Amino acid sequence: MEKLYSALNVQIANWSVLYTKLHRYHWFVKGPFFFTLHEKFEELYNEAAEVVDEAAERLLAIGGTPVASFKEFLSAATLEENNGESKAEDMVATLAADYKHLKEQLISLAQLAEDHDDQVTADFAIGLMEKLDTHIWMLNAYLGE
Template structure:
């Protein structure tokens, strides 16, 4: 169970960093797609906040302790925060890379949960993978790739 707890805390950290990064993008996006991206980034940071809560509660329900400070998030996260100096397309590209990384980690988490016969954590991870499938497709389409 210790490996599952650690993997869940990586997700708590990543989605917390992502929440802040998306706020950064929401505030600093400029250009002809401002209105579209400003609104989309808000939708995505609200989703990230919900995911943080869901993952942390799943961790607590399974006897773990979620990390809960910015310092811990930055130390544990596998994605990086942003400084607000990217152009709109680079923001989308960075977010796409983050989502792909999260998706790979969530697939590994689902496998680990399956190996440990923990259906509820497996379901959580698989559900998030499905959500990311859609985001990855949309962001890739936005970039014209």
């Protein structure tokens, strides 16, 4: 179970880092797509906050202890904090890459959960993968890819 706990904590940490990154993008985006991206980044950071809460509550429900401080988030996270992206296109490209990374980890989490006969955690991971597929598609479409 420790591997499952750890995998959920990585999700909590990653989505917490993403939440902060999205807030930064929301505050600092500029250019002709400001209104569109400002609103989208807010939608995405609200979603990230919900994911953190759901993952932490799931971890508590199965007997684990969620990471719950910035120090722990940064230690456990596999996503990088923002790299000082200042152009809207760079922000979107970074988010698309982050979401791809999160999806890869969710695939592993779902398999690990199934190995532990934890269908609820597996369903949680699979549900997030579906959302991420949509986000990746839309972000890449914005980039013209």
